[in-house]
Amino acid sequence: MKNKKVLIVLGIVVAALALCCISVAVFSMLNGNSEKETPVAEQNNGELIAGEKVESSAPDPITNTEENAAQETVEEAVEESEPVEESEPVNSTGVVGQPVESGGISLMVLSVNKAKSFDNLFSAEEGNTYLDVEVIITNVDRDEAPYNPMYFQLKDSNGYEYTTSMTAQKPSLHSGDLRKGEFARGHVAFEVPESAAGFVLSYEPLVLFGGYQTTKIDLEQQSSTPAELPTLSFEGAAQVGERVESGGIAITLHSVQVSNSISIFTPEQGYVFVDLDVQIENVAREEDPYNPLYFQVKDVNGYDYSVSMASLEPSLKSGDLMKGESARGHVAFEVPATATQLLVSYEPMVLFGGYETVRFVIDIPAQ
Numbered sequence: 001m002k003n004k005k006v007l008i009v010l011g012i013v014v015a016a017l018a019l020c021c022i023s024v025a026v027f028s029m030l031n032g033n034s035e036k037e038t039p040v041a042e043q044n045n046g047e048l049i050a051g052e053k054v055e056s057s058a059p060d061p062i063t064n065t066e067e068n069a070a071q072e073t074v075e076e077a078v079e080e081s082e083p084v085e086e087s088e089p090v091n092s093t094g095v096v097g098q099p100v101e102s103g104g105i106s107l108m109v110l111s112v113n114k115a116k117s118f119d120n121l122f123s124a125e126e127g128n129t130y131l132d133v134e135v136i137i138t139n140v141d142r143d144e145a146p147y148n149p150m151y152f153q154l155k156d157s158n159g160y161e162y163t164t165s166m167t168a169q170k171p172s173l174h175s176g177d178l179r180k181g182e183f184a185r186g187h188v189a190f191e192v193p194e195s196a197a198g199f200v201l202s203y204e205p206l207v208l209f210g211g212y213q214t215t216k217i218d219l220e221q222q223s224s225t226p227a228e229l230p231t232l233s234f235e236g237a238a239q240v241g242e243r244v245e246s247g248g249i250a251i252t253l254h255s256v257q258v259s260n261s262i263s264i265f266t267p268e269q270g271y272v273f274v275d276l277d278v279q280i281e282n283v284a285r286e287e288d289p290y291n292p293l294y295f296q297v298k299d300v301n302g303y304d305y306s307v308s309m310a311s312l313e314p315s316l317k318s319g320d321l322m323k324g325e326s327a328r329g330h331v332a333f334e335v336p337a338t339a340t341q342l343l344v345s346y347e348p349m350v351l352f353g354g355y356e357t358v359r360f361v362i363d364i365p366a367q
Contacts, residue, residue, distance in 0.1 A: 092216075093200065093216040093217065093218050094107075094109075094215070094216065094217045094218070095217065095218055095221035095222060095223050096109045096110075096111070096112060096217065096218075096219060096221060096222045096223060097109070097110070097222055097223035097225075097226035097227065098223040098225075098226070098227055099136070099138070099227055100215050100216070100217060101140055101215075102212075102213045102214070102215040103211060103212040103213035103215075104139070104140055104141040104142040104145065104212075105137060105138065105139055105140060105142065105145050105205075105212070105215070106136075106137070106138040106140050107135060107136070107137055107138075107203050107215045107217065108135065108136045108138075108227060109133055109134070109135055109201065109217045109219065110134040110135065110136060110185075110229075111133070111134045112131065112132070112133050112134075112199075112219045113131075113132045113169075114129050114130065114131055114132070115129070115130045115132055115169070115189075116129055116130065117130070118130065118132075118167050118168060118169055118170075118189070119167075119170070119268070121167065122165075122166070122167040124191050125191070127193060127194060128191050128192060128193055128194060129191070129192060129193075129194050130165060130167070130168075130189045130190070130191055130192075131154065131189065131190045131191075131192050131199065131219075132168060132169045132187055132188075132189045133152075133187065133188050133189070133190075133201060133219065134169075134185070134186070134187050135152075135173060135185070135186065135187075135188060135203075136183055136184070136185045136229070136230070136302065137173075137178070137183060137184050137185075137203070138178070138181075138182070138183040138230065139178035139179060139180050139181065139182055139183070140180075140181075141180065142180060143179075143180060144177050144178065144179060144180075145177065145178045145205065146175070146176070146177050146178075146205050146207060147173070147175060147176060147177075147178060147184050147205070148175040148205070148206075149164045149168070149172070149173045149174075149175065149186075149188045150163075150164055150175075150206075151203055151204060151205050151206055152164050152188050152190075152201060152202070152203050153201075153202045153203075154190045154192070154199055154200070154201055154202075155199070155200050155202070156192065156196040156197060156198055156199055157196075157197055157198025157199075158196070158198075160196065162190040162191065162192055163190070164188055164189070164190060165188075165189040165190055165191050167189060168186075168187040168188050168189035169187040169189065170187070170268070171185075171186050171187065171303035171304070171305065171336075172186050172187050172188070173185070173186025173187060173188050173304075174186065174296070174304045174305075174306055176296055176304065176345075177347070177357070179357070181233075182232075183230050183232070183302050184298070184302055184304055185301055185302035185303050185304075186302075186303055186304065197220070198220060199219040199220065200216055200217070200218055200219065201216065201217045201219055202214050202215065202216045202217075203215045203216075203217075229301075230302065231300050231301065231302075232298055232299070232300045232301070232302050232343060234341065234343055234361040236359070237343060237359040237360055237361040238253070238358070238359065238360045238361070239360065239361065240253050240254075240255065240256055240360065240362055241253070241254065241255075242360070244358050244360075245283055246355075246356045246357075246358050247354060247355045247356040248282070248283055248284040248285040248288070248355075249280060249281060249282055249283055249285065249288055249348075249355070249358075250280075250281040250283050251278065251279070251280055251281075251346050251358045251360075252278065252279040252281075253276060253277070253278055253344065253360045253362070254277040254278065254279060254328075255276075255277045256274065256275070256276055256277075256362050257274075257275045257277075257312070258272055258273070258274055258275075258364060258365065259272065259273050259275065260272055260273070261273070262275065262308075262310040262311060262312060262332060263310060265308075265309065265310035267334045268334065270336060270337055270338075271334050271335060271336055271337060272334070272335065272336075272337045273308065273310060273332050273333070273334060274297070274332065274333050274334075274335050274342065274362075274364065275311060275312050275330055275331070275332040276295070276330065276331045276332070276333075276344065276362075277312075277328070277329075277330055278295070278316060278328065278329065278330075278331055278346075279326060279327070279328040280316075280321065280326060280327050280328075280346075281321070281325075281326040282321035282322060282323050282324065282325050282326070283323075284323065285323060286322075286323060287320050287321070287322060287323075288320065288321045288322075288323075288348070289318075289319070289320050289321075289348050289350060290316075290318060290319060290320070290321060290327055290348070291318040291348070291349075292307050292311075292315070292316045292317075292318065292329075292331045293306070293307055293318075293349075294346055294347060294348050294349060295307055295331050295333075295344065295345070295346050296344070296345045296346075297333045297335060297342050297343065297344055297345075298342065298343045298345070299335065299336070299339045299341070299342055299343075300339075300340070300341055303336075305333045305334065305335050306333070307331055307332070307333060308332045308333055308334045310332055310334075311329075311330040311331055311332035312330040312332065313330065314329050314330065315329050315330050315331070316328070316329030316330060316331050317329060335364075339364050340363065340364055341361060341362070341363055341364065342361070342362050342364060343359060343360070343361055344359065344360040344361070344362060345357050345358065345359045345360075346358045
C-alpha cells in the first residue's frame with residue numbers, strides 16, 4: 001500500500017514537469033514567431049498574404065524606378081531645351097547719338113570735339129587738349145533726379161581717368177534737379193593728353209541711397225541713325241505778373257527786360273541780358289532762405305543758364321526771411337540772342353528743406 005502511494009506521487013510530479021516543458025516550448029515558439037517575420041518570397045510562393053505586416057530595409061524597387069525615370073526626363077529636357085538668351089546688362093556701353101537708359105535716367109551724347117581753349121579764357125596745358133562733350137540728361141522714371149557736370153568721368157584706352165574740367169564750351173551744363181520727363185542739355189569738358197584715345201564717358205549721380213547705376217558711352221562709336229532731340233515743355237508754368245505760392249513761400253515775377261548792357265557789363269557776342277524783377281515772400285515757414293543763385297533759366301532746347309554777375313539796381317540780395325517777411329530785387333541772366341522763350345525756375349538749395357520748384361515762362365522779343 002505504501003509503495004502504491006509513492007508511485008502515485010511520482011506520477012503526479014512527472015506529469016507536472018511534462019506540463020511545464022510543454023508550456024515553455026509553446027511560449028518560445030510563439031515569441032520567436034513574433035520577432036521573426038516570414039520573408040515575402042516564402043509566403044504563399046512570393047505573394048503577400050493579406051493581413052500580415054512585412055517589413056524590409058531594402059529600397060522599394062518601384063520607387064527607385066520612378067525616381068530614375070524622372071531624373072532622366074529632367075536631364076533630357078535640359079539637353080534638348082534651347083539656350084536661354086541673356087538679357088543685356090543695365091550698364092551696357094552706348095554710342096554717340098543714341099540715348100542709354102540706366103537707373104531711371106537717360107544719357108545721350110550729341111557731339112564730341114577737341115579744343116585748345118574756350119572763350120580765350122582757359123587754355124589746356126602744353127601737350128594736352130580739351131575734349132568737349134555735349135550731352136542730354138533726361139529723367140525717365142524718377143520723381144526727381146539731380147544732375148551735375150561733376151557726375152561725369154572719362155577713361156581712355158590705357159585706363160587713365162579724367163574728371164570734369166572747370167571750363168567747357170557754351171552753353172555749358174549746369175546743375176539742378178529734373179522732374180519726371182524733364183531734361184537738361186549742355187557741354188562738359190575734360191583736359192586730356194593729345195595722344196590719348198579710346199575714350200569712354202561714364203555718368204552716375206553721386207547721391208547717397210539714390211540707387212543710381214553707371215551709364216557708359218563709347219565716344220569712339222557713332223550711331224548711324226541719331227535719335228530725335230527733345231524740346232522743353234512750358235506746360236503748367238506761370239506767367240509774368242502772377243503770384244505763385246508753393247511749399248510755404250510765394251514768388252512773383254513782376255517784369256522782364258532785355259538789354260545789350262547793364263552798367264559797365266556787356267554780354268558775350270551773340271548773347272543778351274535778360275533781367276527779372278522778382279519778389280520772394282515767406283508765407284508759412286518759421287524761416288526761409290533766399291538767394292539770387294536759387295534762380296535758373298532754361299531755353300526750349302534744354303540749355304540752362306545761371307545768374308549773371310550783372311543786374312539792374314536794386315539787385316536781389318541774399319538772407320533769411322521770417323514768417324510774413326518778403327524781399328524784392330533784380331536778377332539777370334546772359335542768354336543767346338536767338339532765344340524766344342525761357343523757363344524760369346526758383347527753388348532754395350536747402351538739404352531736407354521740403355521746397356518745391358516754382359516755374360515761370362517768359363517770352364523774349366526778337367532782337
